[in-house]
Amino acid sequence: MFNFKDKKSISNMIESRGDNCCIPQPKGKVECPTCDKKAKGVLGKTVEHLLTDDAQSKLDCFDGFYYCKTSTCKTVYFRDEMVLTQDDMSIVVGLKEGVSPATVCYCFNWTKEKIQKELEETGTTVVLEDIKAKMQNPGCSCEILNPSGGCCLGDTGQAIKEIKKEIGL
Numbered sequence: 134m135f136n137f138k139d140k141k142s143i144s145n146m147i148e149s150r151g152d153n154c155c156i157p158q159p160k161g162k163v164e165c166p167t168c169d170k171k172a173k174g175v176l177g178k179t180v181e182h183l184l185t186d187d188a189q190s191k192l193d194c195f196d197g198f199y200y201c202k203t204s205t206c207k208t209v210y211f212r213d214e215m216v217l218t219q220d221d222m223s224i225v226v227g228l229k230e231g232v233s234p235a236t237v238c239y240c241f242n243w244t245k246e247k248i249q250k251e252l253e254e255t256g257t258t259v260v261l262e263d264i265k266a267k268m269q270n271p272g273c274s275c276e277i278l279n280p281s282g283g284c285c286l287g288d289t290g291q292a293i294k295e296i297k298k299e300i301g302l
């Protein structure tokens with residue numbers, strides 16, 4: 134594994150690849166060209182795993198992309214002038230407005246629909262406990278399953294709040 138905190142190892146790696154077009158994981162935040170909101174960088178393997186075959190075939194390299202999580206923005210990933218949308222994705226990006234299924238946890242398949250159903254039927258939801266337990270065993274694969282490339286707990290907590298408000302709990 135590369136240590137992404139170590140700048141030296143990254144530059145060494147780029148040099149050893151003989152390829153300066155991309156960096157392994159963009160640092161800091163960059164404004165989405167579509168919605169102007171700040172977006173975080175994602176790993177190349179996250180992008181590669183979640184694109185359609187067609188979109189994959191158009192890219193030489195999957196590194197250097199940023200993930201836009203703005204719900205009203207059509208852009209999913211961007212890199213400089215290049216923009217990838219839901220059409221380029223092999224999974225549904227659950228954080229985007231109006232999609233179904235509105236997946237929040239890609240590792241253990243929790244959707245906003247499922248959380249809402251549980252809240253309506255029982256007044257509460259086990260989603261956070263369930264995800265936390267499964268993160269221990271069998272463990273999660275957010276890096277290749279979640280479009281953000283990261284843990285879903287923050288987004289899931291946010292989704293619970295929104296759904297509770299929506300259904301008046």
Ligand SMILES: [Zn+2]
Pocket residue numbers: 165166167168169170201202203206207208
């Ligand atoms: Zn955006």
